[in-house]
Amino acid sequence: xxxxxxxxxxxxxxxxxxxxxxxxxxxxxxxxxxxxxxxxxxxxxxxxxxxxxxxxxxxxxxxxxxxxxxxxxxxxxxxxxxxxxxxxxxxxxxxxxxxxxxxxxxxxxxxxxxxxxxxxxxxxxxxxxxxxxxxxxxxxxxxxxxxxxxxxxxxxxxxxxxxxxxxxxxxxxxxxxxxxxxxxxxxxxxxxxxxxx
Amino acid sequence: xxxxxxxxxxxxxxxxxxxxxxxxxxxxxxxxxxxxxxxxxxxxxxxxxxxxxxxxxxxxxxxxxxxxxxxxxxxxxxxxxxxxxxxxxxxxxxxxxxxxxxxxxxxxxxxxxxxxxxxxxxxxxxxxxxxxxxxxxxxxxxxxxxxxxxxxxxxxxxxxxxxxxxxxxxxxxxxxxxxxxxxxxxxxxxxxxxxxx
Numbered sequence: 001x002x003x004x005x006x007x008x009x010x011x012x013x014x015x016x017x018x019x020x021x022x023x024x025x026x027x028x029x030x031x032x033x034x035x036x037x038x039x040x041x042x043x044x045x046x047x048x049x050x051x052x053x054x055x056x057x058x059x060x061x062x063x064x065x066x067x068x069x070x071x072x073x074x075x076x077x078x079x080x081x082x083x084x085x086x087x088x089x090x091x092x093x094x095x096x097x098x099x100x101x102x103x104x105x106x107x108x109x110x111x112x113x114x115x116x117x118x119x120x121x122x123x124x125x126x127x128x129x130x131x132x133x134x135x136x137x138x139x140x141x142x143x144x145x146x147x148x149x150x151x152x153x154x155x156x157x158x159x160x161x162x163x164x165x166x167x168x169x170x171x172x173x174x175x176x177x178x179x180x181x182x183x184x185x186x187x188x189x190x191x192x193x194x195x196x197x
Numbered sequence: 198x199x200x201x202x203x204x205x206x207x208x209x210x211x212x213x214x215x216x217x218x219x220x221x222x223x224x225x226x227x228x229x230x231x232x233x234x235x236x237x238x239x240x241x242x243x244x245x246x247x248x249x250x251x252x253x254x255x256x257x258x259x260x261x262x263x264x265x266x267x268x269x270x271x272x273x274x275x276x277x278x279x280x281x282x283x284x285x286x287x288x289x290x291x292x293x294x295x296x297x298x299x300x301x302x303x304x305x306x307x308x309x310x311x312x313x314x315x316x317x318x319x320x321x322x323x324x325x326x327x328x329x330x331x332x333x334x335x336x337x338x339x340x341x342x343x344x345x346x347x348x349x350x351x352x353x354x355x356x357x358x359x360x361x362x363x364x365x366x367x368x369x370x371x372x373x374x375x376x377x378x379x380x381x382x383x384x385x386x387x388x389x390x391x392x393x394x
Contacts (some may be wrong), residue, residue, distance in 0.1 A: 033374055036372050040361050083376065106229030162379070165382065168273075170232045175229055175232065182376045183379070
């Protein structure tokens, strides 16, 4: 089974009007998503932002929990954040994973709405693909109003949107990541998940 | 199919040492969990705290999004928060649901770790039970270090813990609610969820 990586992308993403922008880092995204990633065995979690001041901010948080007062007080939080890294761009993420794994990852995008132009893979199929391939995978999550079209088009695989009920999907990115990881990686360790209902 | 309700409990919950305490309301829990609940068709989301100042705080947030500036700027957020209510106690939640539905809900608890003393139901079985019963259901989520033992013992059904990988579960309550709702209520609208992988 190949290693699975996640990236939380702050650029390039869309704003409410569909323009490509850089969103601001939310510190709680760093925490919540690291905790979900660590719980589901993700090998590395990249926070992607080109803004240097925000890279410094995230690194300061990570430092606090790696070596500072946080580590003694809440060891689980420290362990969760130990898999988090800051990257300036998606290209840098691909390089980092390739150097560690000896090959480039297969890239998967997630989106709250289906792209008309591109076929999508179900979560079940994407999870099965990750489990059966020997190389690494990288799952991309967009902040703001989602990954920019260029990222969706560049990626190897687009995963279907998470469908709620009654056509309303307004999940936070923190919740979307949690649900995605549970669907992609939760089954082997929780066999009851697919039984019965 | 009966209506499903959720409650985020701030009392009685456990602290790190297992003592029963009242945890503080986190405003982001109000937002994120309302968005997840609305996405999965939950009929009502109760924020339970006995502390009056915190009830006022949550009601002020809800008011801002129901009628204030928030509604115009972000209508989806306003719609999500429209299902959120504040309650002083779990007893008050049970009364509110009973009055609306004409009968008391079947109560389900969630927990990050299994209780040795109590048998648990899988998410799949609990989701199937909710889908097949005509009366209402209420799913309880604990803040802090989880629901107090008295709540776990009082409830009708305990749902199995969410198992990650490698025995590490340090999900935020926001992520745990998202995953729980997807497992309990996500299947009918996303048939691919239980296929294959």
